Amino acid sequence: MNVRPATERATSDLTIVGAGPAGLFAAYYAGFRGLSVTLVDAQSHVGGQISALYPAKNIHDVAGFPNVSGAELVRRLLDQASVYGPQIVLGRQVVDLAHDEPGSDLAVTLDDGTTIPSHAVILATGVGGIRVRTLPVGDEWRGRGVAYLVPDPEAHRDEDVVIVGGGDSALDWALQLQPIARAVTVIHRRRTFRAHAASLSRAADVGIELLTECEVGAVRGDKRVTSVLIRNASGSRREIPADTVVGALGMISAPSPFAAWGIEVQDRHLPVDSTMSTNVSGVFAIGDVSTYRGKIALIATGFGEAATAVNNVAVRISPCEPLAPGHSTDEAVAPLESARRGVVTA
Ligand SMILES: Cc1cc2nc3c(=O)[nH]c(=O)nc-3n(C[C@H](O)[C@H](O)[C@H](O)COP(=O)(O)OP(=O)(O)OC[C@H]3O[C@@H](n4cnc5c(N)ncnc54)[C@H](O)[C@@H]3O)c2cc1C
Numbered sequence: 001m002n003v004r005p006a007t008e009r010a011t012s013d014l015t016i017v018g019a020g021p022a023g024l025f026a027a028y029y030a031g032f033r034g035l036s037v038t039l040v041d042a043q044s045h046v047g048g049q050i051s052a053l054y055p056a057k058n059i060h061d062v063a064g065f066p067n068v069s070g071a072e073l074v075r076r077l078l079d080q081a082s083v084y085g086p087q088i089v090l091g092r093q094v095v096d097l098a099h100d101e102p103g104s105d106l107a108v109t110l111d112d113g114t115t116i117p118s119h120a121v122i123l124a125t126g127v128g129g130i131r132v133r134t135l136p137v138g139d140e141w142r143g144r145g146v147a148y149l150v151p152d153p154e155a156h157r158d159e160d161v162v163i164v165g166g167g168d169s170a171l172d173w174a175l176q177l178q179p180i181a182r183a184v185t186v187i188h189r190r191r192t193f194r195a196h197a198a199s200l201s202r203a204a205d206v207g208i209e210l211l212t213e214c215e216v217g218a219v220r221g222d223k224r225v226t227s228v229l230i231r232n233a234s235g236s237r238r239e240i241p242a243d244t245v246v247g248a249l250g251m252i253s254a255p256s257p258f259a260a261w262g263i264e265v266q267d268r269h270l271p272v273d274s275t276m277s278t279n280v281s282g283v284f285a286i287g288d289v290s291t292y293r294g295k296i297a298l299i300a301t302g303f304g305e306a307a308t309a310v311n312n313v314a315v316r317i318s319p320c321e322p323l324a325p326g327h328s329t330d331e332a333v334a335p336l337e338s339a340r341r342g343v344v345t346a
Pocket of ligand 1: 128288
């Protein structure tokens with residue numbers, strides 16, 4: 001464990017909580033504005049929801065990238081953030097945020113007791129701690145055929161794959177695995193799917209079996225899963241072969257800590273003004289966790305919010321600084337190799 005002990009106070013201009021796409025881009029942008037940055041994430045890797053839930057999926061709605069895999073986008077965001085050498089602390093949850101009078105300094109506390117003081121804090125905490133909803137089959141099958149992510153579709157070549165869920169993730173994974181796997185079956189407990197109609201019709205076209213009003217009763221196997229028992233709404237049972245059962249049942253959000261930190265919360269989100277400031281002076285919120293009239297929670301909107309927040313942080317810290325940053329084309333940036341430093345993991 002490399003994180004500094006609580007007694008050592010690592011001051012930076014800005015602490016960013018959450019290393020998802022919004023937090024990573026904010027880290028780059030803060031460096032560009034000449035701010036020193038500490039970026040903290042509870043997960044052991046950067047990339048937020050993208051790394052945790054869909055690294056192999058292709059993303060099509062990020063400006064400048066007609067088609068980029070989640071993993072590749074995260075890699076590029078980390079490269080970009082690393083240019084100015086932020087301190088990145090992984091595997092540590094922020095459990096407290098102390099703030100005194102307006103204009104005075106802030107400090108976040110990590111789950112090991114370390115405090116990190118800074119002049120401003122950006123909360124880029126997304127949907128909070130990311131925990132997948134699990135299948136009712138016993139945790140002992142996890143890693144032995146039961147999975148909740150498909151980080152490497154190629155690993156399922158020639159397998160019988162059963163995917164449980166009715167949303168976009170279930171259908172996206174089914175479509176990704178269909179050309180690789182021997183057979184793909186999607187099981188959904190409701191009569192209708194929530195996934196995009198286009199994905200459903202493509203799934204039907206390519207021969208993915210879609211079973212509605214069905215639930216997983218149990219998985220069977222020895223060292224690994226070999227089949228899954230499903231039962232339908234009328235109680236009849238069927239056993240289908242399965243090398244892998246993928247649960248795509250969504251996420252469970254951890255309780256929101258923000259109200260206890262004195263931050264106004266609206267339906268688990270943080271209302272912000274046009275500078276991305278919360279009701280607490282010096283504390284900003286960007287990405288999925290922030291809310292305002294017309295808010296759309298997307299990677300692309302998180303990037304814009306990151307730039308807005310950081311430019312306003314820069315002026316807060318140095319009131320004589322202009323709000324507009326100038327053009328990045330005028331900056332001479334350090335080579336990536338020399339700048340990629342300061343990543344510490346718990
Ligand atoms: C299956 C799926 C497909 C998607 N496809 C697209 C798409 O095609 N296009 C698109 O634009 N969007 C897509 N999205 C949505 C997109 O992933 C989110 O909008 C985006 O990840 C939000 O980024 P963020 O940085 O705000 O938060 P997140 O990605 O949620 O990252 C937040 C980070 O904060 C950390 N964190 C939270 N609380 C703490 C704490 N107290 N201490 C330390 N760390 C903390 C978490 O560990 C996490 O890593 C998709 C989402 C899903 C689930």
